[in-house]
Amino acid sequence: MESVLFVCLGNICRSPAAEAIFRESCPNIQCDSAGTAGYHVGSPPYPEMPKAARARGIDMSDLRARQFCAEDFRNFDLIVVMDQDNQENVESLRPAGDRTPVVLFAPMAAGFDVEAVPDPYYTRDFDGCLDLLESAAQGLKRYVTQAGV
Template identity: 65%
Template sequence: MSHRILFVCLGNICRSPAAEGVFRALMPNARTDSAGTAGWHVGKPPYGPMQAAAAARGIDLSDLRARQFSAGDFTRFDLILGMDAENLAEIEALRPAGNTTPVRLFTEFALETGATHVPDPYYTRDFDGALDLIEAASAGLARHLGQ
């Protein structure tokens, strides 16, 4: 079974494209995408420092382009994962009536880290710390999906 998973953060230039890149490397048969709750960076590639940090781990993000989350994503994906509580609130605000697509915090799949969210490295400048959490959550998600 091919899973359709959407990773969501604020601007779609750091956390969510990194999560998409890390997860697609783990599960190449999954259909993945990423989006931001804000539209500031639509059409732009992931932030240079995040691309460099990911590339140092063998993850290529260069083909990704930012887009904004939309209500239609609830029907296009089986699982929507937000990077923090604010992302989840923004996602839920667009949920169509009657839609039951699961929306979860990505770090739920990395409980061993104790993290409640993936801090935004655009502001913290800790790209490697964000990638450590993203890798842990991606591995947990793969286990959850039975891979």
């Protein structure tokens, strides 16, 4: 596995944080993030998320939002989504015959019994979101290691 795309709704909180966390733990894997909606294309992450991430030593300063597109299926080996709505939106753009895996991120987190990464833009729990993302990133690292990276 050479590349992973993280996807959430607006690409300003969850998916860019997941990208930043994962690229530090697996620098040999190409990472990117995108949103299923185009609300924030070109914008930096929502200010509270990089602030909380910075307190943990995670740098998100170079990230800018972009919208997910069908071409992403061709450009990435794995697409990791933050919740079921994101998964449905991503799947709706899947090109015929494409077999790129699209998986939920939260179930990869040890010690968390959740199916989705709650959106801190609405919950305001940026630290709780980062706790879940960091744990899920470790689970994803184990997954890609077993896949032969």
